[in-house]
Amino acid sequence: MIAGVGVDVVMVPDFVALLREPGSAFEARTFTAAERATARSRPSGDPSPHLAARYAAKEAALKALSQALAPAPLPAELTDLAEIEVLCDDDRRPSLALHGRVRALAERAGVARLHLSLSHEGAVATAFVVAER
Ligand SMILES: CC(C)(COP(=O)(O)OP(=O)(O)OC[C@H]1O[C@@H](n2cnc3c(N)ncnc32)[C@H](O)[C@@H]1OP(=O)(O)O)[C@@H](O)C(=O)NCCC(=O)NCCS
Numbered sequence: 133m134i135a136g137v138g139v140d141v142v143m144v145p146d147f148v149a150l151l152r153e154p155g156s157a158f159e160a161r162t163f164t165a166a167e168r169a170t171a172r173s174r175p176s177g178d179p180s181p182h183l184a185a186r187y188a189a190k191e192a193a194l195k196a197l198s199q200a201l202a203p204a205p206l207p208a209e210l211t212d213l214a215e216i217e218v219l220c221d222d223d224r225r226p227s228l229a230l231h232g233r234v235r236a237l238a239e240r241a242g243v244a245r246l247h248l249s250l251s252h253e254g255a256v257a258t259a260f261v262v263a264e265r
Pocket residue numbers: 174181182183185220223224225226249250251252253
């Protein structure tokens with residue numbers, strides 16, 4: 133049974149500006165080492181659209197989890213986006229792994245599985261998530 137859905141769009145140039153803010157820990161704080169390595173391994177040689185799509189995936193996952201939790205609110209202290217990790221297989225198929233507080237929240241919401249699709253083209257990166265109970 134579908135417990136919630138979430139979608140998010142990220143404008144890649146704005147996202148790049150965030151990544152490049154001098155002294156910013158945004159990238160290291162938001163993405164796991166595996167996510168950063170995957171983005172850097174893509175043939176384009178530019179990790180930005182891949183990271184932007186993964187950022188969209190984290191936000192879309194929070195939306196889907198929020199719907200699954202309803203009518204209870206999404207706790208405000210869920211600020212560690214690295215706890216929502218985008219994995220991918222050898223054929224580039226993406227999936228989501230939850231860690232820490234976000235994982236506990238999904239268990240509380242009765243979410244057994246999250247499904248993820250990513251896309252990026254030019255200045256736009258997007259993600260769609262379905263939460264399954
Ligand atoms: C699967 C496929 C449709 C993906 O298309 P794409 O244009 O590369 O996808 P987008 O640029 O919109 O999105 C890229 C994201 O798609 C996802 N993706 C790539 N291959 C995927 C696959 N096999 N299954 C699911 N998701 C996939 C990845 O998350 C990727 O993001 P990442 O590179 O940051 O990890 C394409 O690679 C493909 O294999 N097409 C079938 C063969 C074909 O092209 N035939 C043409 C003649 S009919």
